[in-house]
Amino acid sequence: MNPKNRQWTLARRPQGMLQEEDFAYRETTIPEAALDEGQVLLQNLWLGFDATQREWLKDQEGYLPPVGVGEVVRASSVARVLRSTNPALPEGALVQGLYGWQDYALAHPGDALPPALLPPGVTPEMALAALGGTALTAYFGLVDVGGIAAGQTVVVSAAGGATGSMAVQIAKLRGARVIGIAGGAAKCAWVRGLGAEDCIDYRNEALAERLRTLCPDGIDIAFDNVGGAHLEAMIACIAPRGRVVLCGQIAGYDAQQPPPGPRNLMNLIYRRARMEGFLMLDYLHRTGEAFAELGPWMASGELRWEADVQEGFHRIPQTLLRLFRGENMGKQLLRIDRQEAQP
């Protein structure tokens, strides 16, 4: 075992657009000396990147405590059990959890977010890109918050992202008519290939006008990952009794001051429409329900996932920045390689 535990910590509170300098590299010892009863030592193999990580770096109240300056950056990962005092988590097993930007971490089944064993046949990429928060977020957002039904019109912003691409497919498989919004022709082509009837390239098309044309009877469910102008354009087209499912607000995560909210909330009154936020964490007890429906679709290949895989521990900070530049198609992942050169 390598005697060092490489870590990326938060160097300073990020201001505005994330920068690589917001993070600092350090090496510490491996936390292996004495495992408590039931505890395991984990080695991270893969990291998942989520827009919500940007929110964890802010000094503000959120759904999880902020990451402190000097602390290891919180991140989802798949790790191998290296040493175990727990028969339920045997050495060699793969688990998923929030083990952060480091090589080694300790975990215990009694943790607030306990380590979750990967089901048989599930690869780390699949776990992070499809089975984890991504698919569950899309599923419960559409089904529980949005009340999706066949024949409805569903619009998904950031449709080329990890959650958005799942939402497009799940909505389509549930019998809805789906319109995507994404940046660039390549992403839009991919989103159409996932089953969207059309996909608006917001970088090169007039978003609000195109939405009006494509949704003449209004939007029944607006699944929004972006906020700002995208949200405003969707509210302008919301159908009577429509639902705006607030999944994320990536347009605002990186800003010093979030962009102005939609000016047209009056339309929620005229259309008797509802806007509702949700967190996937609230649905962890209902994952079985979701996988009962998603599992067969994944097994049959009807529900596809794409991962953008980067390599190397030293590239972790710059890989997070890819999300905010819209460079990833599908889920942003990074494979940690112990053999690479040090940064």
Next chain:
Amino acid sequence: MNPKNRQWTLARRPQGMLQEEDFAYRETTIPEAALDEGQVLLQNLWLGFDATQREWLKDQEGYLPPVGVGEVVRASSVARVLRSTNPALPEGALVQGLYGWQDYALAHPGDALPPALLPPGVTPEMALAALGGTALTAYFGLVDVGGIAAGQTVVVSAAGGATGSMAVQIAKLRGARVIGIAGGAAKCAWVRGLGAEDCIDYRNEALAERLRTLCPDGIDIAFDNVGGAHLEAMIACIAPRGRVVLCGQIAGYDAQQPPPGPRNLMNLIYRRARMEGFLMLDYLHRTGEAFAELGPWMASGELRWEADVQEGFHRIPQTLLRLFRGENMGKQLLRIDRQEAQP
């Protein structure tokens, strides 16, 4: 009968703040020549003023068609039946409806919004100020959209207005803890007298800070009539699973460009909160349900209403402007006087 039908019409599409010059006075003949089967001729006695009238004057899609330039301004009123071919609406009866800024109008029970007979013992002021849209809007907003329950914290913006003052009282009578927001010390004192635990004077106090102090456990129901900064301050304090009941957006009605929406919609995600618009028109079939609860409270004097009564046909346009200057306390009304001097 006076041989003229005085009218105020829309002279031009208002830009920004309403002005008296947006309206034009004219006299036409009384529409009495030939009453169709079932039709009645009405004489307006009282007018009610609502912020939503400003929206009707915009050239935009709404829940009712816009008032055209040159057309009589749409307004709620209480009128007397002058001539009738309909036994259900006998001559001398008082009815409520949308009969506009004029002396005389025709009505038919088959109208989209049919004339509603005033119940026995109900005065025109009471009908317009308390029994009409005002109380029903507050009631269904709190009960149906907000899901009010005893012990919850309810914050009402424009709490000194017609709908807001009803919402304060109904929430209190339903067992909630109520905080009002209003402009000026006099209005705030009145709102406290209606049962609010406290009332924030947004003109002289730091709204966001005061809300945080007064609602340490968050706002369960934000009943918003204002939008803009008031809405943002309420969202900042929304409780987990809280509801923002969107009743109106008076901050934006008078603006060329509505003010920016709340920048903190992310908080709806963190708090799993819901924001929902509604229109009282959707609840007309459930008025019985509301009056069963409101009636006894009104009879006992527990549910009070206040009217700001102006006089004279020539003062109609300037009376509407009072709403947008926040000059009215309680419901803005005007009594039409046939004997007054012409404008």
